[in-house]
Amino acid sequence: MTTAAIPHAHPATTTGLDHRKVAIWTFIGSECMLFASLISTYLIYKGRSVVGPWPHDVCNPPVCAVHMKAILNIPVTSISTFVLLMSSLTMVLALAAVENRGKRGYEGLLGNSKLWLLSTAILGTTFLGFQAYEFTSFVHEGLTIRTNLFGSTFFTLTGFHGAHVTAGVLWLLTLFAIDVKRGLQPKDALLVDISALYWHFVDVVWVAIFTLVYLIH
């Protein structure tokens, strides 16, 4: 398999690894615990709401007199999931552009780190837009964080994830501003690498949420 070797310079450490990268992986490990607790709370309370709205179709005539419609909008969420997956692609391209700046094959579009960083931030913001639309439509349909167990656990879980995406977008915009101001060089690759790891983690958390919350019923 053809791959590109990436050297990272940093001060000497006891592990031989850059502390910043060790720190981000440790942070991501702790975030696994956080989201596991939020997901498990959602799953434990799933199906225990006494009043609606409910996430999925629960009962249709003639079994029940009234049709209890599912509140989750799978087509819209599928599009937002696709948007977030594509943002991971633009993120790796941003990292590759910074790491390989000036190298052969990275002179044109592929080497334009500003474009890829901004694209990632825009895709992240689009995902947040979808989430804002979803939250607003739920509130209009009578589901708030106080309505039932589904509302409480759903808004807490997806709200926390949305907050992480927001933090990621701000981080990306900061890197974009640095890139515009002085240009990110291969020596700055670790800065982009760390933000990329955070961004991809936010993406994989959504991969789990999409399946466990939206699709499985």
Add this chain to the structure above:
Amino acid sequence: MEDHLTHTNPDTDLHAMGEMHEHPTWKQYKWVALILTILTVLEVWVYYTPLQNTPLFTPVLLILSVIKFAIVVMFYMHLKYDHRLFRALFTGPLAVAIITLISLLFLFGAFSVQRK
């Protein structure tokens, strides 16, 4: 006077420290994105097929999700190519998190409740 560092190969040292790691190329990233898109389409397709009324529905979706998760972590997060300490820092807490999640589901009887 000759410095002792001049006798070492910088590339070899970086490899030893896990700092000289290899990343996939643009073409590989493109393939990864395509595979992730196909898997997402497959997930949504499964949701709308009669498969959703069979016992296979949940396992199929979980398997597809795990594959997507692993692909992103291995290729986009470069865990396949990075130092094993990073792998341990991620997979250790992830394993604890999954075990905790499953234990809590059993503890609170989530598998025995009538679903709504």
